[in-house]
Amino acid sequence: MTLPLMPKATAVWLVDNTTLSFEQIADFCGLHPLEVKGIADGEVAQGIVGLDPVTRGQLTRGEIARCEKNPGAKLELALSASPAIKPRTKGPRYTPVSRRQEKPDAIAWLVRHHPELTDPQICALIGTTKPTIAAVRDRTHWNSANLKPNDPVALGLCTQIELDAAVEKASVRQRQMQAENPVEESDEAVPDWAR
Known part of the structure; x- marks a missing residue:
């Protein structure tokens, strides 16, 4: 599964602004549920500013609402309208x-x-x-x-x-x-x- 951009900052925003379960946030961000619990308690990710996945186009409000109603549902990354970034394959590469x-x-x-x-x-x-x-x-x-x-x-x-x-x-x-x-x-x- 593809992870969102800046997963910890996304997890901070989801903990602060939604009623999603720790397991749902952990599954979406690729973190351990205890780490998400630590974010909620303020023990982990201190000083990290939350990143809104809705404004970044990684989630929709409807997807968040769907998962808030059903604690067993998993968040799915929104499909981006922009083309996927391809890794650079040509050109000189660094050799140690x-x-x-x-x-x-x-x-x-x-x-x-x-x-x-x-x-x-x-x-x-x-x-x-x-x-x-x-x-x-x-x-x-x-x-x-x-x-x-x-x-x-x-x-x-x-x-x-x-x-x-x-x-x-x-x-x-x-x-x-x-x-x-x-x-x-x-x-x-x-x-x-x-x-």
Whole structure:
């Protein structure tokens, strides 16, 4: 169940301005009934100003009246007319200093296991720069002797869903390019190391 915005302040307002039971308020605000009783006694949430859920659009007067008449009823959050807030998924994300040295390992893993990924896709997944990717690919990175390819999902630099989406997008793009420019297979087209 979704909780109201600022649940303790909402509980303070509901205790002060309604005749709802402690269990109803606790269930709606995600608090323990004893905590709501403490709010009513003035022992808990001292100094917290009550937040009116009706003016904030989280409850309706009718919903409060319905639950005041029936102590067994549960308060339900009002549906908001505004769209739900989506979490931010794109853009740079903060990587702690202690985890930044793991980025080249993740780049090496991606270059080895998913060569179809482009540099901008790797930049978006891991939050790195193109020169760092080029240095890892060319083995000119300052720490290339100590690089150990490691899965970026295991390192916590991206999620498995993000990685799968990037790989799928890259493979679709690669199939489209192959369909547009078919290459005939011959002995000269296959490099020596692949024979």
